[in-house]
């Protein structure tokens with residue numbers, strides 16, 4: 001079949017919308033009609049050429065929601081008509097990682113996914129007879145896409161696609177980083193570096209679990225109003241203080257219980273660790289840094305009781321946790337609507353990247 005898709009032909013160039021050929025689902029695979037997709041900073045990161053796994057031409061996008069159209073042989077857990085959210089962190093429920101209680105990083109298809117192909121080593125997308133790669137196992141910048149069955153969370157049918165697509169990455173990553181990965185306790189103090197589509201969900205998660213103080217840090221003061229609405233109690237603009245680490249340590253009388261880096265900047269990752277409280281403060285890396293980038297700190301920071309962690313997809317097990325997060329949204333326990341600042345048709349998808357880079361948007365959602 002033909003599908004309309006935004007193709008990344010090469011790093012650093014705008015996406016080009018084209019009619020691409022898509023072949024049907026094979027064993028264990030599912031054809032999904034994507035109804036809406038968010039644009040996450042990770043899509044921009046890969047398009048920039050900084051992603052060591054980035055390969056082109058590819059169809060990017062990993063934050064979608066849609067409807068099952070057809071299933072391949074052997075598929076049991078979903079059927080045509082089911083509403084689904086694609087999972088870049090799948091959940092096979094069988095691999096050593098899925099069976100281990102301390103991780104959500106299912107590895108059953110990780111290597112082929114990283115190469116931009118389906119688990120059998122081939123792509124379902126072609127253009128003029130030449131293969132186009134999948135991305136993060138999702139390729140939600142295509143109106144129709146094929147995914148492995150284990151990479152789909154079945155969700156309730158009354159939930160709006162144009163909002164729940166954001167649960168496919170940003171909402172789950174931010175709230176999950178707080179609730180699943182770091183297990184932030186009520187009364188904790190929290191610092192959130194980067195108040196974008198992820199950081200505001202970290203703030204929302206911190207408020208949800210009962211954090212007593214939530215300090216937001218961003219170079220862009222236009223993020224303040226929304227961050228306050230979501231639970232930020234204090235704002236720090238690094239341009240307005242001499243030393244952001246000293247400033248946070250002073251503000252909190254010793255440092256925060258938990259900090260989160262939601263930018264992808266290795267210098268800020270160091271600041272986030274070092275503003276965590278001596279003896280017990282924990283810092284979580286959420287941001288994704290480019291090829292060749294490394295983090296550093298004095299080992300003394302860890303010797304004296306701070307610890308460094310990281311999270312992928314907020315520690316969520318997608319098929320199990322994503323339907324619950326959709327329920328939280330439908331029950332009014334989390335706010336997604338106010339974070340979706342822009343919507344556009346696929347033809348205008350490059351505007352979503354422009355709005356992200358200029359700092360004007362929190363989340364842009366493409367509606368098919």
Ligand code: NAD
Nearest residue numbers: 041042194195196197198218219262263264287288312313
């Ligand atoms: P975004 O562009 O919406 O937000 C980034 C924010 O950081 C912006 O508000 C920007 O003003 C701010 N910022 C930039 N440089 C700064 C600095 N030096 N100091 C303070 N603030 C600064 O991006 P996003 O979609 O929220 O994604 C954030 C990061 O999280 C990206 O690196 C993305 O790749 C990553 N990410 C990781 C996961 C995961 O599973 N670990 C999931 C989704 C996104």
Ligand code: AHE
Nearest residue numbers: 040042051052053054089169288312313
């Ligand atoms: N390809 C990059 C790594 C990118 C990365 O860390 N991705 C996150 C999700 S970001 C979603 O917006 C993730 O899930 N990581 C775990 C994994 O297995 O990729 C690189 O550096 O190679």
Ligand code: ZN
Nearest residue numbers: 040042169170
């Ligand atoms: Zn993402």
